[in-house]
Amino acid sequence: MDVSKITMVEAAEGLRTKAFSSVELTQAVLDAIEAKDGELNAYLSVDAAGALRQAGAADAARRSGQAGDLLGVPVAVKDLINVEGQPCTCASKMLEGYTSAYDATVSAKLRAAGAVFAGRTNMDEFAMGSSTEGSAFKVTRNPHDLTRVPGGSSGGSAAAVAGGEAIAALGTDTGGSIRQPASFCGCVGLKPSYGRVSRYGVTAYASSLDQVGPMTRTVEDAAVLLQALAGCDPRDGTTLNAPVPDYRAALRGGLKGLRIGLPKEYYIDGTDREVMACVRKAVDACAAAGAEIVEVSLPHTEYAIAVYYIVATAEASANLARFDGVRFGHRTAQPESVFALYAKSRAEGFGTEVKRRIILGTYVLSSGYYDAYYGRAQKVRTLVRRDYAEAFKQCDVMMTPVAPTPAYKIGEASDDPLKMYLGDIFTVPANLAGLCGISVPCGKTAAGLPVGLQVLGPAFGEGAILRAAYGVEQEVGA
Amino acid sequence: MTKYLITIGLETHVQLKTNTKMFCGCSLKFGAEPNTNVCPVCLGYPGALPVMNREAVKFTVMSGLMLGCAINRHSTFDRKNYFYPDMSKDYQISQNTHPLCLGGGVTVQTPQGAKRVRINHIHLEEDAAKINHYARFSGVDFNRCGTPLMEIVSEPDLSSPDEAMAYLQALKQILVYAGVSECNLEEGNMRSDVNISVRPEGQEQLGTKVEIKNMNTFKGIYAALEYEIARQIGTVMRGGVIVQETRRWDPDLGETQSMRSKENAHDYRYFPEPDLVPVALDEALVAEWRAALPELPAARRERMVAEYGIPEYDAGVLADAKENADFFEAAARACAPGLGKTVSNWFMTEIMRLLSESGKTVHACALTPAALAELVTLVDRRVINGPTAKELLPELFRDGGMPEALVKARGLGQVSDAGALVAFVDQVLAENAKSVADYQAGKKAAAGFLVGQVMKLSKGKADPQLVGKLVAEKLAALG
Numbered sequence: 017m018d019v020s021k022i023t024m025v026e027a028a029e030g031l032r033t034k035a036f037s038s039v040e041l042t043q044a045v046l047d048a049i050e051a052k053d054g055e056l057n058a059y060l061s062v063d064a065a066g067a068l069r070q071a072g073a074a075d076a077a078r079r080s081g082q083a084g085d086l087l088g089v090p091v092a093v094k095d096l097i098n099v100e101g102q103p104c105t106c107a108s109k110m111l112e113g114y115t116s117a118y119d120a121t122v123s124a125k126l127r128a129a130g131a132v133f134a135g136r137t138n139m140d141e142f143a144m145g146s147s148t149e150g151s152a153f154k155v156t157r158n159p160h161d162l163t164r165v166p167g168g169s170s171g172g173s174a175a176a177v178a179g180g181e182a183i184a185a186l187g188t189d190t191g192g193s194i195r196q197p198a199s200f201c202g203c204v205g206l207k208p209s210y211g212r213v214s215r216y217g218v219t220a221y222a223s224s225l226d227q228v229g230p231m232t233r234t235v236e237d238a239a240v241l242l243q244a245l246a247g248c249d250p251r252d253g254t255t256l257n258a259p260v261p262d263y264r265a266a267l268r269g270g271l272k273g274l275r276i277g278l279p280k281e282y283y284i285d286g287t288d289r290e291v292m293a294c295v296r297k298a299v300d301a302c303a304a305a306g307a308e309i310v311e312v313s314l315p316h317t318e319y320a321i322a323v324y325y326i327v328a329t330a331e332a333s334a335n336l337a338r339f340d341g342v343r344f345g346h347r348t349a350q351p352e353s354v355f356a357l358y359a360k361s362r363a364e365g366f367g368t369e370v371k372r373r374i375i376l377g378t379y380v381l382s383s384g385y386y387d388a389y390y391g392r393a394q395k396v397r398t399l400v401r402r403d404y405a406e407a408f409k410q411c412d413v414m415m416t417p418v419a420p421t422p423a424y425k426i427g428e429a430s431d432d433p434l435k436m437y438l439g440d441i442f443t444v445p446a447n448l449a450g451l452c453g454i455s456v457p458c459g460k461t462a463a464g465l466p467v468g469l470q471v472l473g474p475a476f477g478e479g480a481i482l483r484a485a486y487g488v489e490q491e492v493g494a
Numbered sequence: 495m496t497k498y499l500i501t502i503g504l505e506t507h508v509q510l511k512t513n514t515k516m517f518c519g520c521s522l523k524f525g526a527e528p529n530t531n532v533c534p535v536c537l538g539y540p541g542a543l544p545v546m547n548r549e550a551v552k553f554t555v556m557s558g559l560m561l562g563c564a565i566n567r568h569s570t571f572d573r574k575n576y577f578y579p580d581m582s583k584d585y586q587i588s589q590n591t592h593p594l595c596l597g598g599g600v601t602v603q604t605p606q607g608a609k610r611v612r613i614n615h616i617h618l619e620e621d622a623a624k625i626n627h628y629a630r631f632s633g634v635d636f637n638r639c640g641t642p643l644m645e646i647v648s649e650p651d652l653s654s655p656d657e658a659m660a661y662l663q664a665l666k667q668i669l670v671y672a673g674v675s676e677c678n679l680e681e682g683n684m685r686s687d688v689n690i691s692v693r694p695e696g697q698e699q700l701g702t703k704v705e706i707k708n709m710n711t712f713k714g715i716y717a718a719l720e721y722e723i724a725r726q727i728g729t730v731m732r733g734g735v736i737v738q739e740t741r742r743w744d745p746d747l748g749e750t751q752s753m754r755s756k757e758n759a760h761d762y763r764y765f766p767e768p769d770l771v772p773v774a775l776d777e778a779l780v781a782e783w784r785a786a787l788p789e790l791p792a793a794r795r796e797r798m799v800a801e802y803g804i805p806e807y808d809a810g811v812l813a814d815a816k817e818n819a820d821f822f823e824a825a826a827r828a829c830a831p832g833l834g835k836t837v838s839n840w841f842m843t844e845i846m847r848l849l850s851e852s853g854k855t856v857h858a859c860a861l862t863p864a865a866l867a868e869l870v871t872l873v874d875r876r877v878i879n880g881p882t883a884k885e886l887l888p889e890l891f892r893d894g895g896m897p898e899a900l901v902k903a904r905g906l907g908q909v910s911d912a913g914a915l916v917a918f919v920d921q922v923l924a925e926n927a928k929s930v931a932d933y934q935a936g937k938k939a940a941a942g943f944l945v946g947q948v949m950k951l952s953k954g955k956a957d958p959q960l961v962g963k964l965v966a967e968k969l970a971a972l973g
Contacts, residue, residue, distance in 0.1 A: 098541050111540070118534050120541055219540040223768035252543050253771055331768055334573050337584030338538045342634070358577050381575070381763035390765060 019044040020180025024089055024237040027183055031078065031088045038078070038088025042071035042132050045090045049135065049181045055162060057154040058176035060095050061103050062135035070132040077130055085240050087130035092182035094173050095136040096143060096219040097228065099123045102133065106219050107151035108141045110345045110365030120217020121249045122186065122228050129244050137172030137185060141367045142336065143193055143221040145169050146439050149430045150369045157426070158201060160465055164423040167197030173231045174201035178466075184241055185231045190221050191324050192418070192443025194229045195455035199418035199468025202457045204485070205231045206238045207443075209475040210450035211256040213242075214249035220335040222328035223254075225447040235456060235486040239263035242478060256476065266479035271487035272306030274480075277411030281317035282442055287420045294459030294467040295417050301491040302415070302484070312407040312414065316399045317445060321437060323400065324444040326380050326393035333377030339365060372433065401449040404474070413484045414472040416442050418455045422465035442470060450475050456485040458492050497695040498727050501703075502658050502688060502719065503650035506665060507643050508675045509621060509683045510553045515640035516620040517544030517587065524681050528626075528635035536640035538582030543769050550642035551594065551773055552783055553674035554618045557644060558595030559784050560672050561613055567775050569594045571618075571767040576760050579634050580622035588645075590764040593617035594773070600668070602660040611661050612649040619643050638682075644674070650689065650700070655719040662686065662712055671788055671816045679711050686715055691736070692726045701726070702736040706750055708743045718743040722750050794819055802826050802834025808842050821856040824863035829870055836870050844884065848891045860894030861887075869897040877901065879908045881954050910957040912964065915948070918956065919964045922947045923972075933969055941965055 017027075017036050030036050046064050053059050067090060074088035093099060096106040098116040100123070105111045119127060126133070140150035148156045148171025156171045158164040159179030166175040170187030174197035177185050187194040189207035198205025206229045213228045220226060230241035243264065248257045278299065283292070303309050341347035341361030348360035366374070380389035407414065419439055429436045446453040451472055458469035469488055473481035514520060518535035534542040555565055572590040595616035601608050623639035625632055646665065652658050666677045666684060677684045686709060691701035706722060709715040721743075726736055740759070741750040789797065791813045798809040798819070812819045822841050826834040845861070852859065869886065872878045878886075878901055886897050886906075901907055909915060922944055923930055933940040941962075948961045 096540075098539075104540065106540070114540075117539060118542075215541075216543050217534075217541040220769075251545060252769075253545055254769065330765060333763075334575055334583075334585045334765070337575065337577065338540070338582065340577060340584055342579050343537060343582065344539070354579060378763065381765055383761045383763070386763075386765075 017041065017044060019048050019183065021233075022183060023234050024085070024184045024232060024240055025234070027089050028085050028087075032083065038071040038074040038132065039068060041088065042067050042090050042134065045134055045182065052179060052181055055157065056159060056175050056179045056181065057156045058137055058166075058172045058179060058181050059092070059135045060105060060107065060138050060151075060153055060172065063102060063133065066102070067132050067134045074130045074132060082130065084129055086126060086244055088132065089130075090132040090134040090183060091126060091241075092134055092137050092173055092176045092185035093123070094139055094170050094185070094187050096139065096188065097123060097186055098217040098219070099133050103136055104219065105136075105153070106142045107139045107153060108365065108367065108370070109152045110339045110362075112152075112346065114344055118217060121214035121251060122245050123217060125244055131244075134182065137170070137176055137182075139172055140169035140193075141370050142219070142332075143169040143188055143190055143226075144332070144369050144373050146192065146196055146436050147424075147426075147430060148172060148197070149426065150367060152367050155426060158423045160202060161423065161463070163425055164465070165200065165426050167200030167419070167423060169193040169197075170205070170231060171197045171200075174198050174203055174205065177201070177231050177233060178203045183233070184237055186228055186245075187231045188218060188221075188226055188228050189443075189447065190225045190227075190328060191440045191447050194231060195443050195453055195468065195470060196419050196440070198231055198455040199457075199466065199470075200423035202460075202466025202468075203231055203233060204235055204238045204454065204456055204489075205229065205468075206242060206454040206478070206481070207446065207452060208242060208246065208478060209452040210447070211254050212452070212476060212478065213245045214247075214252040214255050216249055216251040220331075222331040223335060224331060225324075225328055227447075235454070235482060235489045236264065236267060238454065238485075239267055239482050246478075258476070261479050263478060263482055266482050267486040269479075269483035270306075271302050271484070271491070274302070274307040274413065274484055274487070275411040276302055276307050276309050276484065277312035277407055277414040278309060279312050279314045279317070279407065279414055279416060281314050282416040287417055288422060290461040291417050291420065291422060291467050294461075295415070295469055298458035298469045298488050298492050299415055302487060305487060305491055307487075310411050312410050314400075314403040314407055314445070316396060316403050317441075319396050320400055320445040320448060321441055323393045323396045323448060324440065325376065325437060326389050327397060327448070329373045329377030330381050330390050331377070333374045333381065336366075336370065336374055341365070369433070397448050400445055404445070404449045404451060408474045412473070412480050413477070415484070416470045416472065418442060418468040418470040422461050422467055446472055452476070452478050452481055454481045454485045456488050458488060496731075498692045498730070499695055499697075500653050500723055501650045501691045501693070501700055502652040502654075504646075504648045504652070504658060504661065505687045505689070506646045506648075506662065507621075507685045508557075508646065508669060508677065510550050510642040510644055511673075511675050512547055512549040512553065512642050514547060516547050516550055516618075516642040517640055520640065522641055526637055528633065528637060531637045532639070536582060537636055538584075544587060544767075546770060546773065547642060550618060551775075553642070553672075554594045554616060554644045555775065555780065556672050556783055556787060557646075557669060557674050558598060558616050559780075559787055560668050560790065561595075561598040561600060561616070561646075563595035563598030563613060563616060565775060565780050566592055566594055566596060568592065569773040569775070571770045571773075572764045573767050574619075575763045578622070579632075580625050580639070582623065582636060582639055586619060586622065587767055587770070588619035589617035592772075600661060600664045602657065602664045604657055604660060609651075609657065611651045611657075614647045614649050616644060616646050619645060650691075655716045655723070658688070658719060659712060659716055662715070667791060667814070667816070671790060673788060682710065685710060688715065688719060690719060690722050690726070692723060692730065694730070701730075702738050704736065704738065705740045706743055707740060707753070710745075714743060714745055717745075717748060718750060721748065725750065791816075798823070802838065803832075804835055804838040808838045811842065812838070817856050821863050821866075825866040825870070828864055828867035830874070833870055833874060836874065837866065840866060840870060840887075844887050845891070848888060852891070859891050861891045862894070865890050865894070865896050872897055872901065876910055876957055876959070877907055879954070879956070879958055881949075882906050882908065906955065908955050908957045909952055910960055912960060915952070915956055915961060915964055918948045918951045919961070919968055922951060923968055930969070930972065934972070941969060944969075
């Protein structure tokens with residue numbers, strides 16, 4: 017077994033046929049982390065003893081007749097998803113030393129399926145960023161070029177999966193935080209439709225946009241992991257109360273007859289030529305395989321970034337208020353008043369980008385500014401949603417670039433927040449509209465940097481995007 | 495001298511008696527050890543999400559229906575942002591733009607007659623934690639955090655502290671009747687903030703309003719209003735200006751103190767709560783809840799008059815407090831038909847007296863409706879006489895138990911055997927020749943005295959009606 021390449025499906029098969037045990041598999045993953053993470057910095061913490069204990073229990077369960085796609089398979093978890101007894105720092109000094117008191121619903125589901133929690137992956141602080149440079153603790157490197165960022169905010173998960181330190185990982189996506197790092201690192205990343213996967217126990221950045229999703233080495237692995245995560249949760253009133261389709265079965269639909277929409281607003285100047293060439297090549301391959309290509313229009317695309325940074329920051333300003341030094345997290349030493357306790361704890365605990373977004377969000381909700389910013393943003397959000405509803409009448413899925421560029425150099429964009437915000441242009445609308453999207457590798461630049469293709473589907477159309485992405489993977493996969 | 499008009503509006507917070515908290519499954523048992531009825535949701539742990547308590551929605555809608563409100567078919571929740579240690583998330587989930595209930599009102603009795611106090615709206619929110627202050631530190635008890643809290647906002651239709659009291663009493667009565675809250679003031683079930691302004695008679699425009707917080711009792715509200723009215727009128731009369739501000743009632747000093755001025759007022763930055771989907775109430779559901787509404791006091795009064803043949807006055811007194819009416823009806827229904835009036839008499843006199851002497855409610859005393867019914871039945875069947883029953887009642891009230899068992903155990907059954915009583919009658923007539931003579935001389939009241947003497951001789955156990963009959967017969971025979 018080579019854990020740097022093995023897929024989840026292969027790992028499950030190896031466990032089933034007793035080619036190796038979960039303890040052996042888990043130990044191999046821990047060894048890979050030990051060997052490589054000094055360079056990649058994908059993990060914030062690794063619970064080797066706990067993981068091996070879980071692996072031993074999974075092996076015992078298998079011996080007693082249990083089976084399952086995830087039984088004994090190690091999975092890395094982004095460090096904002098609660099796993100009882102493990103750290104959950106959100107890559108913030110604010111939660112340094114914090115231990116989760118409970119399992120998120122996704123963690124409980126993975127635990128029940130027998131998955132092994134190998135470690136906690138790095139991210140932009142509180143998921144605010146697109147390069148993982150915003151972590152308070154370390155800078156994760158892109159496995160394809162150590163001088164470049166892995167993307168973000170789920171950069172640790174993407175780097176771990178692509179860099180051979182994890183077979184699969186969980187990420188979260190609020191404006192592209194699964195898809196963009198998947199594209200930068202050359203792995204598969206799926207953002208489910210809003211309401212498909214429970215958010216309970218996932219530290220909130222922007223509640224109306226956040227979703228947990230799989231980051232894997234293949235589209236099939238993404239389907240398997242999504243299957244385990246998806247479904248209605250009584251603890252999250254925003255989850256859809258509807259049966260979850262068989263995603264693995266959906267893979268086999270083929271490209272023939274699939275109507276692929278190309279939104280003209282996404283094929284614009286400004287996108288890197290090599291990125292666009294890879295995307296075009298993938299679309300052409302789909303057409304050659306029998307897909308029907310149609311041009312569609314999403315006229316409000318240009319407003320999406322502005323709307324996103326109003327809605328997301330507004331929600332974040334409230335979501336992050338609870339980090340006040342009273343009940344948990346960082347507390348300043350010797351505050352002279354309750355107000356000082358708040359002000360100093362938060363000033364010391366939060367990083368620059370988090371403060372920037374809290375201040376922005378506070379501003380757009382303030383009395384006298386609400387209508388001009390938040391109120392108007394909600395209206396435009398409705399228009400963005402309508403754009404997609406209209407466009408999906410003409411196509412089954414859409415194909416677009418994930419990001420305008422491949423992975424950039426560490427430090428290149430971190431001092432220019434606006435430039436970094438604009439890098440989210442192709443991913444943000446899916447979150448605003450509640451759609452699903454997947455990033456699937458579709459080629460490399462001359463310098464060897466991976467490029468991802470984004471396949472977007474209507475809300476709860478995960479089956480369609482998995483089918484299309486699987487087709488792309490077969491046609492142009494590396 | 496200028497007369498001043500007073501304008502008062504109330505924001506009344508009522509804790510709902512649901513089984514669990516507003517957004518999580520924690521218990522609402524009062525008096526638990528601090529921070530034991532808590533979970534990741536009500537402690538605001540990272541990642542925790544609220545889940546709507548449907549019972550709280552139902553109770554709020556039922557309250558709205560009883561108060562004549564229109565029910566919003568599409569209701570939403572909002573976040574109200576402010577930092578304070580009693581808020582675990584540092585925002586409160588409340589309703590700002592689309593509350594569950596709109597409009598409605600309460601009719602209150604004032605010295606000038608009945609008055610309609612309009613309600614602006616009723617919304618649902620979560621209560622904050624309780625902060626306890628100690629010598630060297632303060633502690634936060636999150637047991638209360640997340641309790642469903644219904645806020646009833648009145649229009650500024652009240653014009654005196656007495657009217658405010660009448661409004662609160664009427665509200666309390668209806669909410670207790672609706673079964674949505676205990677409205678127990680000691681446990682903080684019902685708390686009000688008031689808005690008050692004064693203006694000289696003849697002035698159209700309302701005066702500058704001041705909000706007062708931190709009154710925990712009806713008495714406190716009354717005292718705070720009286721203080722504030724005097725303060726505001728005094729200020730205006732001295733040529734001063736009322737500042738728009740929030741003031742805090744200090745019950746120890748008996749005065750209101752400035753908390754914050756308008757300039758320092760919180761900007762709560764309300765926005766729609768993204769973690770909760772809107773509450774959609776369809777016609778059928780609201781109709782179902784409407785059908786399940788309990789009877790209001792006025793309707794109950796009329797029904798009790800018709801059903802038990804009790805006087806209008808008695809029915810009114812009983813219906814005033816739901817627990818009393820419930821107790822009366824339970825007892826009356828446990829008796830043979832036709833005894834309702836007798837049960838009511840017992841309640842209105844003896845039980846009311848015991849309640850007021852002990853300061854207890856019928857819930858807190860040991861007497862059960864079944865015991866009262868049995869007592870009334872024993873008297874009706876002439877197993878015991880009235881005085882014996884009256885003697886037993888305080889004991890039943892204090893210690894509980896059933897009267898028939900006590901009567902048997904203590905041999906308190908009355909003597910209804912004419913043969914046994916004739917001897918007593920003869921003895922009394924022989925020993926009270928003067929009274930007999932008085933009777934024969936036309937003083938008919940002397941018969942009563944003689945009956946009393948027979949009762950005494952029987953140690954109170956004789957059947958007074960039979961004794962009366964026997965004495966009358968003997969006197970006639972002597973005649």
